[in-house]
Amino acid sequence: MSSPPLAASAARPWRQFFDLASLSLPISLSEASFRLTQNLRYFYPNYALLSILVFILTLLPHPLSLIIFLCIFTAYIYFLSRSEPLTVFDHTIDQKIILGVLVVLTLVVVLWTKVWWNIFISLIVGAVIVLFHAVLRAPEEVEEDSPYGSLLNVVDDPRGDYASV
Numbered sequence: 282m283s284s285p286p287l288a289a290s291a292a293r294p295w296r297q298f299f300d301l302a303s304l305s306l307p308i309s310l311s312e313a314s315f316r317l318t319q320n321l322r323y324f325y326p327n328y329a330l331l332s333i334l335v336f337i338l339t340l341l342p343h344p345l346s347l348i349i350f351l352c353i354f355t356a357y358i359y360f361l362s363r364s365e366p367l368t369v370f371d372h373t374i375d376q377k378i379i380l381g382v383l384v385v386l387t388l389v390v391v392l393w394t395k396v397w398w399n400i401f402i403s404l405i406v407g408a409v410i411v412l413f414h415a416v417l418r419a420p421e422e423v424e425e426d427s428p429y430g431s432l433l434n435v436v437d438d439p440r441g442d443y444a445s446v
Contacts, residue, residue, distance in 0.1 A: 291326040292326040292327045293323065293324055293326070293327055295327070298324060298327045298414075300418075303418050304417045304419070305419050307416060307417075315420075316415060316416055316417075316418065316419065316420060317412070317416055319420040320414070320418050320420060321415055323420065324414075324415070328411045328414075331407065331410060331411070332403070332404075332407035332410075332411065333354070335406050335407040335410065336350075336400070336403040336407070337350075338403075339399040339400075339402055339403040339406075340396065340399055343394065343396060343399070345394065346390075346394040346396050349390050349394065350390070353383065353386060353387055353390060356383060357383055360376070360379045360380075361376070361379075361380070363376075367379060
């Protein structure tokens with residue numbers, strides 16, 4: 282089996298992501314929600330990488346925390362991108378156990394380094410950046426004309442197509 286794609290390899294081109302010509306204000310709330318869902322689906326790896334960058338930037342004043350979190354992040358990438366299970370002393374370790382250990386290790390490191398506020402601030406800043414970009418960027422490859430598909434078809438007669446009785 283092939284390993285799942287990492288966010289960096291699945292990311293859309295950054296020129297396309299930062300294309301200023303495709304930014305515009307949505308004309309309605311339904312268009313804004315349509316843009317949000319389309320862009321979140323299309324640019325998900327880019328948004329993930331951007332959020333990680335914001336998190337790393339908030340840890341710059343805490344170099345020890347930054348090094349520890351980079352090591353933990355590398356462990357997440359290494360263990361979760363493996364297609365074959367981890368074997369230690371002829372015992373196979375399930376990925377759910379590895380994920381659980383990494384989550385507990387992450388929580389212990391967060392408590393030990395006391396960077397709760399940095400994580401909170403980076404989550405808020407990352408979410409705001411993602412929200413603004415996703416709403417302001419007009420999707421290029423629209424599969425449907427409307428976010429509601431064929432539910433809002435335009436008909437010539439406002440009463441619709443009715444059979445006479």
